[in-house]
Amino acid sequence: MIQWMSQFGAVQQALIATFFTWGVTALGAALVFFFKTINKQVLNGMLGFAAGVMIAASFWSLLAPGIVLAEELGQVAYITAASGFLLGGGFLYLVDKLLPHLHLGLDTSEAEGVKTNWQRSVLLVLAITLHNIPEGLAVGVAFGAVAAGIGTSATLAGAIALAIGIGLQNFPEGAAVSIPLRREGFSRTKAFLYGQASGIVEPIAGVMGAYAVIKIQPILPYALAFAAGAMIYVVVEELIPEAQREVGGSKTDISTIGAMLGFAVMMVLDVALG
Template sequence: MGWFIQLNPVYQAGIAGIGTWLCTVLGASFVFLVRKIDSKLLAMMQGLAGGIMVAASFWSLLAPALEQQASVESNIPEWFPAAVGFLAGGIFLRLIDKFVPHLHYAGDHGDTNLSETSLSKTWMLFLAVTIHNIPEGMAIGVAFAAATIGIEGATLASAISLAIGIGIQNIPEGSALSLPLMGEGKGKGYAFNMGQMSALVEPFGAMIGAATVLAMQTILPYALSFAAGAMIFVVVEELIPESQTEGNTDIATMSFMAGFVIMMILDVALG
């Protein structure tokens, strides 16, 4: 572990991002282990992932952003950077949703005119998951950079716990793309590759997020809350609606609560 602590935070973030990608690989590999899709299991996994991301957004991102602003002398209200960054994160993903052709399993959100794109349904589903993996990578990078800067509430342990939490939720996320593709008749190898490739953006997003914050430390509270807002956008737009389909409301909701508690324990115990 000592070698990891000595690394530049950009490399720390990149390694953590590779770890979360490997968790997606694990989830996508379920196509080789199951013969049919269990909608109840998918709902549980998506609910669990949503709970983890909501808890991570607060304890690992928003709380340190608020503490950072409270620790400096400024005429700016303590809540301002967190509020602005949080809303900007959601707006950023909404704009990407608007201009990148994609499709959600929970239904067409009206973002893409299907008659105006030559992309197949499979590739649009892949793009939807990939788009929503971007903020997860950014969040990891920002957390590792914040730990290096040494603000209150942001430690290396909390950054690692965030990466662990995102890794845990990436397991069902990988399955949530690969298993339905298999169910549509795609080959297992094809479904696996689409699932695991959707998270390849995370190591790069993590390194970019860390490098940006280190170069411009004054934006740290905004960057932390930006990542939180983007993650919450993903949860509300995708994970919750998809977990609630096919009559699995109760089990998905309880899984969400379990995921929230798991991430809360990780962050408090390790951070």
């Protein structure tokens, strides 16, 4: 895999990797062809797993190498990391306030962002799309960091590990859109199409991230921290609350266990491959 990917440029690598993560989103959305409903405890566990993966990736794949790169570039590493991290969270905060979207299990009247008359299905898809912006950006920045050739902390194996981890946590996100839509009366095909559409932003964000850090190398440590901050914002603002929301008396311990497993899987991937 590493040898095969090495023959492409960074932007192409980012595009291939994010097409993979998008494909896993579609694979998760395809569960709608087999199930009309999903047990809330199972969904909680899957969302918890996704949160754990994103937390681990934010540190092992983004913040840690970003701090090392900042030091090698002669920057004040803690300032670079903190400012990039907070900018990433601030960016997602603005997007969250402006982009109309609806979290799972809520009534349309509780939609966030700018007020709109868009259909409930569109609002649900946009909620998951918010998750995928920082994920695609993180993968693109990781491959761009390898191409930039600054320091030794950014490796192709590490970038591939990040893409695999993001792909794993995209599986439940695809299902989290398509299956509820099916329950609301959508056909299986339409629910699948909506579910996989939530991942289309990842290749776009991935290519933009890779291209930006190649062209403007000094921003690379900031970009890594920015992607980490954006991902942590999504985890704390959306994934964890959704995974902990009780419906019909379901237990929330399963989401905590899922988060622990997700963190461990992503950590192992990054340390073993990166």
